[in-house]
Amino acid sequence: MIDVVVIGGGPAGMSAALVAGRGKKQVILIDEEKPRNAVTHETHAFLTRDGTKPEVFREKGRRDLLKYPTISIKNSKVLSIEKKAEDTFEITTESGDIINAKNIVLATGVTETLPNVKGIENYYGSSIFSCPFCDGWEMKDRPLILIAESVQALHVLKLLKNWTDNLIVTTNGNKIFDTDQKKMLEINNIRLIEERIIELKGIDGELQSIFFESGEKINRSGGFCTTVLDNRLPFIAQLGIKVNEAGFVIADVMGHTNIKGIYAAGEITGPSQLIVSASQGHMAGAGIIADSCEEAFQSIQK
Ligand SMILES: Cc1cc2nc3c(=O)[nH]c(=O)nc-3n(C[C@H](O)[C@H](O)[C@H](O)COP(=O)(O)OP(=O)(O)OC[C@H]3O[C@@H](n4cnc5c(N)ncnc54)[C@H](O)[C@@H]3O)c2cc1C
Structure with a gap:
């Protein structure tokens, strides 16, 4: 025994x-x-x-x-x-x-499930992370994307504002924010993109750009995402x-x-x-x- x-x-x-x-x-x-x-x-x-x-x-x-x-x-x-x-x-x-x-x-x-974005696993852990306390310093002051499919995003984006002023949030096609929350993002100078992501592009795990369903491409040098833990x-x-x-x-x-x-x-x-x-x-x-x-x-x- x-x-x-x-x-x-x-x-x-x-x-x-x-x-x-x-x-x-x-x-x-x-x-x-x-x-x-x-x-x-x-x-x-x-x-x-x-x-x-x-x-x-x-x-x-x-x-x-x-x-x-x-x-x-x-x-x-x-x-x-x-x-x-x-x-x-x-x-x-x-x-x-x-x-x-x-x-x-x-x-x-x-175990964690990443947002439903093709190829995100190529960047997760290299230039896309989930915890600002763990990796916020390394990503500080960069143009960042937050990929968030749940309203947990609100908590993360408030934290991320501590590390960068250049933040865009995407819900990857999901409608997660109400009118008041959208207003709050606007006042805080955070652009919200509710389009679905078609593709992430970068080199050797370093994110460079994000392509949306609308045809828009934005350049970002890293980001964070919400994940589902189980x-x-x-x-x-x-x-x-x-x-x-x-x-x-x-x-x-x-x-x-x-x-x-x-x-x-x-x-x-x-x-x-x-x-x-x-x-x-x-x-x-x-x-x-x-x-x-x-x-x-x-x-x-x-
Ligand atoms: C991308 C990324 C970056 C991170 N960076 C940091 C950081 O910089 N600083 C920080 O503090 N935290 C960081 N974290 C968080 C950190 O990884 C976790 O907080 C930590 O690993 C949790 O420790 P744990 O011992 O609970 O679980 P884990 O470290 O996940 O260990 C659990 C272990 O249990 C094993 N296991 C599971 N099921 C079974 C089974 N049935 N039988 C036998 N073994 C099993 C697993 O294989 C694993 O080895 C990061 C997380 C991620 C995803």
């Missing part, structure tokens, strides 16, 4: 594994190795790691974990989690492992883990979900950044140690 299985090897999962392993728990971290930021070249705004390549960030994290004899890593996908008697769990992986664990940390992040883990519903209205797992500050022995950290609990996910992972690892210490004390008193 393993003390802790951490599912997901991003900053949340690695951080949870590190803290639980340093707390003398036997930890297995299982990672499918498809982190959300794999498309980008640099990670930003993580103190001491600003500008680091995502794969280097991960490699350094894994090296930290493997210093501890209590922690091991398996590169595989978790296919199922089954609740067994006495609050334990059976975890099955794609590579055929069946692992029994007392505690699980769900740190599987999210945690498509069948076992969340199967295990009866509570999620919020947006579909993210509900966890308290120590990572507890509503199921005893199942903790959650990182973007599975809501959109965030690397350092925030790492901090949530740390708290989930600490939560597991604190809970097991409490249980040990209680059992002696009995």
